[in-house]
Amino acid sequence: AQSVTQLGxxxxxxxxxLVLLRCNYSSSVPPYLFWYVxxxxxxxxxxxxxxxxxxxxxxxxGFEAEFKKSETSFHLTKPSAHMSDAAEYFCAVSVGTGGFKxxxxxxxxxxxxx
Amino acid sequence: xxxxxxxxxHKITKRGQNVTFRCDPISEHNRLYWYRxxxxxxxxxxxxxxxxxxxxxxxxxxxxxxxERPKGSFSTLEIQRTEQGDSxxxxxxxxxxxxxxxxxxxxPGTRLTVL
Numbered sequence: 001a002q003s004v005t006q007l008g009x010x011x012x013x014x015x016x017x018l019v020l021l022r023c024n025y026s027s028s029v030p031p032y033l034f035w036y037v038x039x040x041x042x043x044x045x046x047x048x049x050x051x052x053x054x055x056x057x058x059x060x061x062g063f064e065a066e067f068k069k070s071e072t073s074f075h076l077t078k079p080s081a082h083m084s085d086a087a088e089y090f091c092a093v094s095v096g097t098g099g100f101k102x103x104x105x106x107x108x109x110x111x112x113x114x
Numbered sequence: 115x116x117x118x119x120x121x122x123x124h125k126i127t128k129r130g131q132n133v134t135f136r137c138d139p140i141s142e143h144n145r146l147y148w149y150r151x152x153x154x155x156x157x158x159x160x161x162x163x164x165x166x167x168x169x170x171x172x173x174x175x176x177x178x179x180x181x182e183r184p185k186g187s188f189s190t191l192e193i194q195r196t197e198q199g200d201s202x203x204x205x206x207x208x209x210x211x212x213x214x215x216x217x218x219x220x221x222p223g224t225r226l227t228v229l
Contacts, residue, residue, distance in 0.1 A: 009154070034217070043118070043205060043220035044157070090156050101170065102147075102218060104156030 002027045002095045006105035014113045019063075019078040021108045023091030026072065032094035033074045034102070035065055039087045047089075050074060061085070086112045116140060118221035120206050126227045127196055134192045135224045139208030146189050147218060148181055149205040150174065157205050163189060164211070196228045 007022040025031055032051055036044040048059025055067040065076045074091060091105040119138045127133050139146050144165050149157035160179070161171045165186035175181075178196075183189040193200055203225050207218035 004156075036220075041222070043222045044207075045220070046217055049217055092156075101159050101162060102157075103159070104149075106154070107156050 002031065002093050002103050004091050004093050004103055004105035006089075006091050006108050008108055009106065010109050010111065012111040012113060013081045015083055016080050019076070019081045019085065019110065021076040021089050021091075021110065023065075023074045023076065023105060024072050025074060025091070025093045027093055027095070029095075033065075033067060034092040034094065035059065035063070035074075035076050036090045036092060036104075037087050038090065038107075044090065047076070081110075081112045083112050083114065086110055118206055118208055118219055120204075120221040120224050122224060123222060124225050124227075126229065128229050129198060130195055132192065132194045133196060133226065134190055135204055135206075135226075137189045137191070137206030137221060139188070139206070140210075140219055141187075142210060143208035143219070144186065144211040145209045146183055147207045147209075148189070148191050149207065151203040151205055151223070152201075160191075160204075193226075196226075198228045201226055201228045 003026045005024045034049045035047040037047050038044045047063050048057045050057050050067045058064045063078045088107045088109050090107045092102045095101050121136045146163040148160040151157045160175050161181050163183040166183050178194045181191045203223045205223045206221045209218045
């Protein structure tokens, strides 16, 4: 069965510092992987996705993630944090043909200090 | 705005009452999903529709829960005889039928509080 583990329920960084949010997945088939962001009182918004091909995926707002099959990881990074990045981030894996079901991690709340 | 919409945004009800939520997906999307999100957790899959057909239901969806999408457009999620444990955010998402990679577009959610 597919699953997602996000390491660290809370991450705090200073403005301008590197952001690193960790995600490991378990999948019996080649996975489709996603990072979503959720701002307070809003729905989830897709940051980026990995399907096939290039393992370094670039998303919106300067975020990127690297798919490492050998490590079953899909960590999210951003070189320089901005105050507006403070939110909850969810890693997810899609299962089934056509992606009819998505399994989410428990989320990591990112705090950005001035 | 052409995104996914959900109504109501907030619902407070007493234990034992029935509640119904509505989701309007992006108009050209034929896949629709319901999730439940509790505090500090990621969304948990509840059910999925392809057009009007309900193709999968999670074991989380007890017999008190029912979802419909009668004309393949909007969907409703009904909870009968609500319990305090039903308090959560209920999220709806949609995706186009042409998508093979499961990218979903989420609505803002309906927050349910059961007193």
